[in-house]
Amino acid sequence: MLFRLVNFRFMSRNFIExxxxxxxxxxxxxxxxxxxxxxVGLMDELLxxxxxxxxxxxxRMVLLLDEQHHELWRMTLETLRHIxxxxxxxxxxxxxxxxxxxxxxxxxxxxxxxxxxxxxxTFPLYADKVAIWSEQSSGMLQFAMWTALEDMGxxxxxxxxNPLLDKAVMERWLINPDWRLIAQMPFGxxxxxxxxxxxxxxxxxxxxxxxxxxx
Ligand SMILES: Cc1cc2nc3c(=O)[nH]c(=O)nc-3n(C[C@H](O)[C@H](O)[C@H](O)COP(=O)(O)O)c2cc1C
Numbered sequence: 659m660l661f662r663l664v665n666f667r668f669m670s671r672n673f674i675e676x677x678x679x680x681x682x683x684x685x686x687x688x689x690x691x692x693x694x695x696x697x698v699g700l701m702d703e704l705l706x707x708x709x710x711x712x713x714x715x716x717x718r719m720v721l722l723l724d725e726q727h728h729e730l731w732r733m734t735l736e737t738l739r740h741i742x743x744x745x746x747x748x749x750x751x752x753x754x755x756x757x758x759x760x761x762x763x764x765x766x767x768x769x770x771x772x773x774x775x776x777x778x779x780t781f782p783l784y785a786d787k788v789a790i791w792s793e794q795s796s797g798m799l800q801f802a803m804w805t806a807l808e809d810m811g812x813x814x815x816x817x818x819x820n821p822l823l824d825k826a827v828m829e830r831w832l833i834n835p836d837w838r839l840i841a842q843m844p845f846g847x848x849x850x851x852x853x854x855x856x857x858x859x860x861x862x863x864x865x866x867x868x869x870x871x872x873x
Contacts, residue, residue: 683813761846
């Protein structure tokens with residue numbers, strides 16, 4: 659709890675403004691825009707407060723900074739080098755270097771299978787729902803982290819190089835084998851503007867409202 663409840667008053671936007679401000683950024687540099695302690699404080703705050711089914715609190719996070727962050731993306735590149743056709747690998751390498759490795763850090767999102775298995779045993783009626791609820795709960799945490807990082811001034815994106823990376827990451831950083839890697843979130847000082855927002859289906863075609871005066 660060391661950093662919990664550090665002063666989050668630097669959050670400049672209200673909730674909906676911060677939600678709308680969150681975008682995917684693919685051109686980063688490694689400048690530190692806020693003290694890394696604030697990122698750790700944010701992780702503690704979100705791990706404490708984000709909802710999970712039956713309050714199982716199965717979310718786990720790893721923050722890689724500096725050389726460790728570079729190493730993650732070098733490992734990713736080496737893994738991809740073996741399975742990507744050479745003509746495609748050139749583009750893949752450029753993207754990984756510019757959009758992820760060049761950033762300030764990476765957050766890894768995990769779910770603890772041991773905690774989830776205990777939930778299956780305690781609530782057998784819901785055992786077949788646990789996997790999907792675990793993903794949903796992790797998604798909420800990822801979204802909150804992404805939104806908060808960008809309110810701090812960072813740009814981030816959401817990546818899924820799992821399960822390709824799982825074993826190498828587990829061995830390198832001695833991650834508990836019960837932790838299942840769900841997503842990677844590289845972040846850094848944004849060097850580009852996000853892509854134009856595409857609204858493929860207008861929101862009013864994606865919602866229904868029933869109630870007095872709405873029929
Ligand atoms: C569940 C989920 C998985 C995603 N996976 C990836 C991914 O693997 N790589 C990536 O670059 N973006 C990924 N994204 C980001 C989306 O492509 C992006 O959010 C979407 O195109 C809208 O753009 P925006 O984030 O700028 O608003 C993912 C988003 C979600 C919600």
